[in-house]
Amino acid sequence: MKISPFYKITRHWGQIAASILFLFASGLTILYYIQHQELQTLAEQDVIVRSGDSGTSQVTLPDGTLVRLNANSSLTYQQNFGQNNRKVKLSGEGYFEVKKNTEKKFIVNTGYIDVTVLGTKFNLYAYEDKDIIEMALVEGHVNVSTSQPPYQTICVKPNEKVTYNKYDNKLNIEKTTTKIETAWLNKELVFREEKLENVFQCLSRKFRVKFSIDSSVSVDDVYTGAFDDEKIEDILEVLKIHYGFNYTVKDGKINIRMNK
Structure with a gap:
């Protein structure tokens, strides 16, 4: 049987068209894969919210959870937060009002402990330079x-x-009124097992004064408490009673020395 030239030409161009279609389909597949990978990479990128050296910041997460950050704090979460999970990472201090979702737990990681909730309100203190x-x-x-x-x-x-101690890796639980832990939300000064030296440094920054501390004062002693008074003299009076030192104020400089 003799094959006509027309059939040969048609078959030839059919093969070319099939090859072009295959290359086009392959190109679309590769393009889709590349775009999918790019979208996946973008979705997994971190969003970081930071507060400044003073004051507080507030962020509402995609699921409706409200987070307030204290000074020098940061909150990290992925772009696709809420799609597969509700995981965040905290460095510093944050107050969480978690939107309830019984299907997806809300998890806060600090590097040492994980806090897992469905929907609740809690304060988390997790500064990297604290014990x-x-x-x-x-x-x-x-x-x-x-x-x-x-x-x-x-x-x-x-x-x-x-409370988690970074030195012995142990958890301890105790009763609290949460007054001290959440005092910063009302712009109060809050200290948790803070060395007296650091307390004075904090007061120095807040009130723009300089401290001169005598060697007789044990600056390694720790203090826990909260102050809602904006007058540094009233704060010093409380510390004076607690530690037994005396102080004088002159030209923006405060001298601290132990009572004889």
Whole structure:
């Protein structure tokens, strides 16, 4: 049987068209893959919210959760937050009002402990340069777990706080009114097991004064408390009673020395 030239030409161009279609389809597949990878990479990129050296910041996450950050704090989460999970990372101090979602737990990581909730209000203190991490529960229920051995998990109820010591990797739980832990929300000065030296440094920055501290004063002593008074003299009076030192104020300079 003799094949006509027309059939040969048609078959030839059909093969070329099929090849072009295959290359086009392959190109679309590769383009889709590249775009998908780019979108995936973009979705996994971190969003970082930072507060300044003073004052507070506020952020509302895509799921409706409200987070207030204290000074020198940061909150990190992925662009696709809420799609697959609700995980964030905190450095510093933050107050969380978590939007309830029974299908997706809300998890805060600090590098040492994880706080897992469904929907609740709590304060988390987790500065990298501090020896302790502290979670105080205002409302609801949370689980606090260590991310380093020895592994522990504690179920926390309202008006309880969990403290994690970075040196012994242990969790401790105790009762609290959450007044001290949340005082910063009302712009109060708050100190947690802070060395007296650091307390004076904080007061120096806030009130723009200079301290001269005599060697007789033990600046390594620690202090825990909150002040809502804006007068430095009233704050010094409280510290004076607590530590037994005396002070004088002159030309923006405060001299601290122990009573003889």
